[in-house]
Every structure is written in structure tokens, then in C-alpha cells.
Amino acid sequence: MRMRRTDLALEARELWQEGAERTDALPGVEAWESLREGIPVSTVQVLDQAGERALGKPRGRYVTLTLEGLASRAEDIFSRSVHAVAAELTQLMADLPQNGLVLVAGLGNRAITPDAIGPKVRQHTLVTRHLVRQMPEHFGALRPVASVAAEVLGETGVESGELVRAVCEKLRPACVVAVDALASRSLKRLCRTVQLADTGITPGSGVGNHRMGLTRESLGVPVIAVGVPTVVDGATLAADLLGTDDLPNLEGDSSLLVTPKDIDSQVSDLSKVVGYGLSMALQPGMALEELELLLS
Numbered sequence: 001m002r003m004r005r006t007d008l009a010l011e012a013r014e015l016w017q018e019g020a021e022r023t024d025a026l027p028g029v030e031a032w033e034s035l036r037e038g039i040p041v042s043t044v045q046v047l048d049q050a051g052e053r054a055l056g057k058p059r060g061r062y063v064t065l066t067l068e069g070l071a072s073r074a075e076d077i078f079s080r081s082v083h084a085v086a087a088e089l090t091q092l093m094a095d096l097p098q099n100g101l102v103l104v105a106g107l108g109n110r111a112i113t114p115d116a117i118g119p120k121v122r123q124h125t126l127v128t129r130h131l132v133r134q135m136p137e138h139f140g141a142l143r144p145v146a147s148v149a150a151e152v153l154g155e156t157g158v159e160s161g162e163l164v165r166a167v168c169e170k171l172r173p174a175c176v177v178a179v180d181a182l183a184s185r186s187l188k189r190l191c192r193t194v195q196l197a198d199t200g201i202t203p204g205s206g207v208g209n210h211r212m213g214l215t216r217e218s219l220g221v222p223v224i225a226v227g228v229p230t231v232v233d234g235a236t237l238a239a240d241l242l243g244t245d246d247l248p249n250l251e252g253d254s255s256l257l258v259t260p261k262d263i264d265s266q267v268s269d270l271s272k273v274v275g276y277g278l279s280m281a282l283q284p285g286m287a288l289e290e291l292e293l294l295l296s
Helices: 009-021 049-055 077-092 117-123 129-134 160-171 234-242 263-282 288-295
Strands: 029-036 039-046 060-066 102-107 145-150 175-184 193-197 223-233
Touching (some): 009 039, 009 193, 029 049, 029 077, 102 117, 117 223, 117 263, 145 160, 160 175, 175 263, 223 234
Parallel strands (some): 102 175, 175 223
Antiparallel strands (some): 193 223
16 A cells, blocks of 8 residues: 655654554654744654654654745744744754855756745855855855755756765865755645754655755765655545545556645745745844845
8 A cells, every 4th residue: 555645754743643543652753842933843853763664754853844824924924934944943953063164955946836945945045155265354254155056857967966965075065955845745734834854855855756865874964954845745635635544546647746826926935934044044143134135
């Protein structure tokens, strides 16, 4: 039997709990809820091999922010969302080197809107490496940040993981932040959640095109993953709507993906939130107003 498809650790935990109406504790996994700037935050910590087997996720911490109100332009939601993303990223990177170059890798295909999160986030990220190097008297207080748009294999003939690894070998960053689209099991989480993880990422996972992973093992440096669910697998959605454990065969096509009708505006909004939040996490002394001025 095929499993429901999701890239979110939060949903993988939900699926485990739903299986056979389990009441026993989930082995090797800790989870807790909190609030950040009034925004719900769910944290799942995979502790050991038992947790890895139960959730199908690598060992590490997965933080999911639910950004309700962003699409409806609720009051102060943009500012609160940016500050919440920045704060959770800062906490996730607390054990990593606090100085040194950070490489931001925007993964995905800018020509396909649900897969354009990575390239668009890169456009909203403040890059400073050239400024710190060329004008240290003015920008020496900033952390050096570089970015790369790692396009898809079909466009470049180069695996995005290979491209990022080559850049890492040249620039020797202290860490990499990889941003990509993800798949959710639920329509309610599409373009409403952001998952942060200290485990690295597999490019193309959101659109079912898994490539070489970007991890500490493959790149030689710590990798923070930032993902936004933009699609739901059609069979997974149908099974949830029908209330069945068996995934239906949708006319023999297992690659059907569902995305919101206003995906363009939602991807645009979320890319800005993630890019600004990432920039504020990397430049902790910078106010949102300063960041908007520099990136506008």
C-alpha cells in the first residue's frame, strides 16, 4: 500500500498517530507547541533511529510556523510573520558558527510557480559578501551572505546539489541555507506554513522530483532547510477527503499535484516573508524598515 505523501514532519507525526488509532507514545520523537509573535509554532524533534523509522525523517529538529492571515492581509501579519521566522531561524542556528559566510541556495524552477519558492526567496535575501569585502569601513559589521539560484537539472544539465557543492568548495561557507518547495498532505497547510529544519533538504521533493540531497554529509558544512508547502499529492488529497487508508489510483496517474488557484500571489507573499526573515536572522541588528529600504 502506498503511503500518504508529505514533506512536513508535523504531518508525518499526525499520520503515525492516526495509524491503527495508536494510543502508545511515538518512539524516538518529542513534540511541543508554542507561540512566536502570536503565530503558532510546532516543533518535532527526531531523537534516534526509532524516530527516524517511525516518521521516515532524518534525525534532527523540525519547526513549523502556521502563518494564518497572511493571504487575507490581517493587521501586522507581515511584520509578525517576518519576526517569527527570523526568531525561529536564529534559535535553530544557535549552535552553528555565528560568524563566517552563509550561502543561501534557492532551489527550484522559477518557470513553474509552485516550484519557484527557492529562486524568489533568493531575490528577497540581503546579500552582503561583496559589500563586506569591498567596503569594510561601511559594511564590516554585517555578516557576509552570498546566494545562488540552483536551477533544475532540465534547464542547466547540472544537479542543483552538484552546483551548490561546487560553490561551497570555492567559497568555504560556514553554513548553507537551502530553500525549496514542499508537499503537504492537507489543503489547509498549503502556502500557510513554513518548515525549518537542521537536517538539510532534498531538492525537488515538493514536486516529486527527488535529486541529490543537500546535507552536511554531501556539502561538508551544516545545512539549514527552509521549505514552504505549495502542492498536495492528488491521491493523498483524495484519500483524506474519502476517509480511506488506501490511496486511490487516479486514472493511472500517480503524479497529479494540486495547488491553490491564487498560487502566484501566495508564493510572492511567502517568498518575501521567508527572505526577509532569513535576512533578519543573519543580520540580527537590522530592523525590518532598514531591510525593506535595502531590498526595495
